[in-house]
Amino acid sequence: MDPVSIPKLFAQGADIPVIGFGSSQLGDCAEIVARALELGYRHIDTAWKYGTEEGVGKGLQLSGVPRKDVFLTTKVSHEYLRADDFARSVDQSLERLRVDCVDLLLVHWPSVDNVPLAETMGALAKAKRDGKTRHVGVANFNIAMVEESMRLCPEPLCVLQAEYHPYLRQTKVLNFCRRAGLIFMAYCPLGRGRVFQDPVLAGIAKKRGKTIAQIALRWLVQQGNIAPIPRSSNPKHMAESLQIFDFSLTEEEMNRIHALARPDGRIANPKGRAPAWD
Numbered sequence: 001m002d003p004v005s006i007p008k009l010f011a012q013g014a015d016i017p018v019i020g021f022g023s024s025q026l027g028d029c030a031e032i033v034a035r036a037l038e039l040g041y042r043h044i045d046t047a048w049k050y051g052t053e054e055g056v057g058k059g060l061q062l063s064g065v066p067r068k069d070v071f072l073t074t075k076v077s078h079e080y081l082r083a084d085d086f087a088r089s090v091d092q093s094l095e096r097l098r099v100d101c102v103d104l105l106l107v108h109w110p111s112v113d114n115v116p117l118a119e120t121m122g123a124l125a126k127a128k129r130d131g132k133t134r135h136v137g138v139a140n141f142n143i144a145m146v147e148e149s150m151r152l153c154p155e156p157l158c159v160l161q162a163e164y165h166p167y168l169r170q171t172k173v174l175n176f177c178r179r180a181g182l183i184f185m186a187y188c189p190l191g192r193g194r195v196f197q198d199p200v201l202a203g204i205a206k207k208r209g210k211t212i213a214q215i216a217l218r219w220l221v222q223q224g225n226i227a228p229i230p231r232s233s234n235p236k237h238m239a240e241s242l243q244i245f246d247f248s249l250t251e252e253e254m255n256r257i258h259a260l261a262r263p264d265g266r267i268a269n270p271k272g273r274a275p276a277w278d
């Protein structure tokens with residue numbers, strides 16, 4: 001099968017494949033990542049915290065896909081937001097990934113130790129100036145924190161990575177990203193599996209001859225400016241999640257999915273670490 005060609009989103013000079021491949025909880029994932037690249041994924045999401053950087057690096061090498069063709073994202077964990085720790089964490093990530101430079105470096109969660117945001121943003125910008133990442137951004141920041149980061153960071157931010165799926169309303173954050181020129185990178189796009197029991201999504205999927213995963217991912221992508229990063233260890237699922245560019249949902253279908261949002265829909269909400277969400 002020929003690899004699928006995936007459209008891109010653009011922000012601040014970054015061009016990011018609209019569907020990425022999540023790698024949390026995949027353990028020693030070299031073969032899975034190589035398979036994802038073979039299928040056509042060109043955007044891989046990892047983090048120091050996931051313990052998958054080594055697997056992602058090996059997978060990249062195994063696949064034979066040229067480094068320049070893959071958009072590689074990693075993240076610095078909230079424990080390492082002081083400038084020295086930050087720089088060390090980035091160096092470790094690059095070593096584990098077996099690359100000189102990633103495409104996107106994100107602050108994974110806001111500080112819980114009152115590390116001044118200016119110090120972290122300085123360290124993030126320095127990583128870019130030192131050639132260790134091509135682009136920079138943040139994850140799990142609320143709007144006020146992103147605005148402050150944009151003010152403090154000497155380099156432009158191009159991404160906010162945050163949770164988004166049919167059970168979580170993110171209209172405010174999405175509108176903010178559009179206004180601010182940031183791509184919204186959507187994690188847990190399948191609600192970590194929760195969407196698969198949903199009767200509304202099942203009904204739309206059946207009518208369209210698509211799967212629930214394809215409907216949920218299409219709903220995200222069709223809103224514009226959103227890059228979901230589904231994770232899978234199953235090559236059939238991995239292939240399926242790329243087949244979402246040959247159909248559109250109607251406005252009525254989009255609205256029915258928007259209506260699934262519920263107040264307790266958030267999945268990633270670690271006590272003591274999560275900010276006051278918008």
Ligand SMILES: NC(=O)c1ccc[n+]([C@@H]2O[C@H](COP(=O)([O-])OP(=O)(O)OC[C@H]3O[C@@H](n4cnc5c(N)ncnc54)[C@H](OP(=O)(O)O)[C@@H]3O)[C@@H](O)[C@H]2O)c1
Nearest residue numbers: 022023024187188189190191192193213230231232233237
């Ligand atoms: N920045 C952050 O703080 C943060 C937090 C959470 C996640 N993330 C990133 O976002 C990625 C995705 O989020 P997630 O891993 O939590 O959850 P997710 O992608 O919403 O859901 C993963 C689950 O969906 C299943 N699945 C995937 N594709 C499928 C398909 N086409 N059909 C049926 N089942 C399918 C997988 O099972 P199978 O393996 O059986 O396919 C897995 O159980 C992570 O891997 C990580 O890279 C970032």
